[in-house]
Amino acid sequence: MSGQKRQMIVMIVLLAVLAGAYFGVRQYRKVLANKPAENTSVTVLSASAEDLVSFSYILDGEEYAFEKNDDVWYATDDPERTLIQYKVKAMANALTPLAATQAIEQVTVPEQYGLTEPSLVITANTSEGSFTFYVGDQNDLTGEYYLRADAQDIVYTVASSKVSSFCYTMDELTETEKEASTEASESEEASAGQEASTETSESEEAPAGQEE
DSSP states (O other): OOHHHHHHHHHHHHHHHHHHHHHHHHHHHHHHHHSOOOOOOEEEEOOOGGGEEEEEEEETTEEEEEEEETTEEEETTBTTSOBOHHHHHHHHHHHSSEEESEEEOSOSOGGGGTOSSOSEEEEEEETTEEEEEEEEEEOTTTOOEEEEETTOSOEEEEOTHHHHTSOOOTTTTBOOHHHHHHHHHHHHHHHHHHHHHHHHHHHHHHHHHHHO
């Protein structure tokens, strides 16, 4: 066999190998694309918002506590105070369930995460028990916060949205007279609209009844 023929055979074999590798890579990519994304979140508190009976948080040295009755939230120390419900419910929903993006285990130096003097302390009282969480520093790169549950040696990283909801003073959570009057007006308008719609339907049905 001449050298030219050998070279041609080698080239054909190499082309076959490269073609097989190319199609193999394409197939592997298709498998990865169709593979469902893995859930890498870590459960810190599995209770749902319905299981949350009360909660409190300490912010800038002030404690704010809330209790739920028939799905309506009240200030524990002043039940007559009218709260802005969507703000309080946003905190409850951020707290339960509580999932972290990462768990850092066997932490022996909590101060490196800002947990020696936490910026925020949150306590959740559920039907399953009471849980306390300490919020430390915010990660400059990811924007996430470091969080520790009770006295555990595990530090979690949680989304900033889980923490940013707990930024209100009691005055900022209290409904003003203007907000109350606006809600009342909207409620009256909705009621009036329903009544007008009902009257229109009845008037349209009346001629048909007379013809009979």
